Amino acid sequence: MIDLAKKHFEKIVILCGANRDCKYYPCHFNNQVCLWCFCPFYPCYDERLGEFITRKDGNKIWSCIKCSWIHRPDVACEVLKEILEVTRGKNTAEALKVFENRELLMEIMKKVREKLP
Ligand code: SF4
Numbered sequence: 001m002i003d004l005a006k007k008h009f010e011k012i013v014i015l016c017g018a019n020r021d022c023k024y025y026p027c028h029f030n031n032q033v034c035l036w037c038f039c040p041f042y043p044c045y046d047e048r049l050g051e052f053i054t055r056k057d058g059n060k061i062w063s064c065i066k067c068s069w070i071h072r073p074d075v076a077c078e079v080l081k082e083i084l085e086v087t088r089g090k091n092t093a094e095a096l097k098v099f100e101n102r103e104l105l106m107e108i109m110k111k112v113r114e115k116l117p
């Protein structure tokens with residue numbers, strides 16, 4: 001049982017903490033958390049956080065290279081808290097539908113941005 005608990009804890013540390021074993025760590029700043037390695041708000045189009053860049057083929061794409069916000073421990077935890085709140089009582093398939101609800105995700109982002117700019 002202890003081994004299973006340890007294995008589970010390992011998964012949590014990798015997923016929710018600072019994944020220093022990742023070859024890209026730290027991709028934004030030291031001690032960043034990696035919980036939202038793939039940002040749930042992408043593309044947020046908030047130019048205080050990210051920016052449009054031009055690719056080699058001339059197409060514009062939203063870039064998050066300069067965004068540290070979602071990797072801050074306080075922000076990452078608050079986003080998780082809000083997402084857990086809106087997925088409470090749902091099974092996994094239903095919870096994943098939240099990611100198709102852009103309006104709801106943007107509301108969550110706005111709420112967290114107001115609380116933790
Ligand atoms: S700029 Fe930041 S908040 Fe916006 S989509 Fe990219 S990582 Fe997410």
